[in-house]
Amino acid sequence: MMSDARFRQLLSGLTIVARKVYSCVPKQEEWSIVEIMGEVTRQNMNMTHSSVAGCLDSLCRSGLIKESKNRFSQVPVREPKKSLSDLKDIITIPPEPTMSLPTPPMPRVSPPRTEPNLVEQITALSQQIAAMSVRHQQELSEIANLVSDMAIEVQADQERRVADVSQLRKLRDVLKEIGV
Secondary structure (H helix, E strand, O other): OEOHHHHHHHHHOOOHHHHHHHHHOOOOOOEEHHHHHHHHHHOOOOOOHHHHHHHHHHHHHHOOEEEOOOEEEEOOEOOOOOOHHHHHHHOOOOOOOOOOOOOOOOOOOOOOOOOOOHHHHHHHHHHHHHHHHHHHHHHHHHHHHHHHHHHHHHHHHHHHHHHHHHHHHHHHHHHHHHOO
16 A cells, blocks of 8 residues: 555656556556556547556556556555644634633744655655656657658658659650650
């Protein structure tokens, strides 16, 4: 089970696409990637199987979802602890009795210092870095595919132009022979 603060921290580090895929993963049941793709399609998200699989892999590594025998589900999140202000709404505090004698001032006591758990912080950072590397790897792969497609289009355009120039040369030669 994951703490609410940890969940929020991990969720804030996700891309929009990964958040959308996360929203399609069930909390109580375990679904296959095909079932998750069905939910992605049902929510009118146009995504490829490989991008959903990449997002699921990233979400597994970040700890937001778990995988068991190629079936995925969200990791349960603990309810946030109630703060003191939340408890004030629940508990009614009786008014202080009035006294005729002045009360001496209370000495100031500084709150106890809580040191951040460095291991948790380092773990969180490492998971964020891992998630970023996956996101960037996916983005770079998509960009590389776009560049490859563009290169194929440019090559086809060049071949068309070479064919057009060849036809123009033949036409010129024919026109020279005719004497035009």
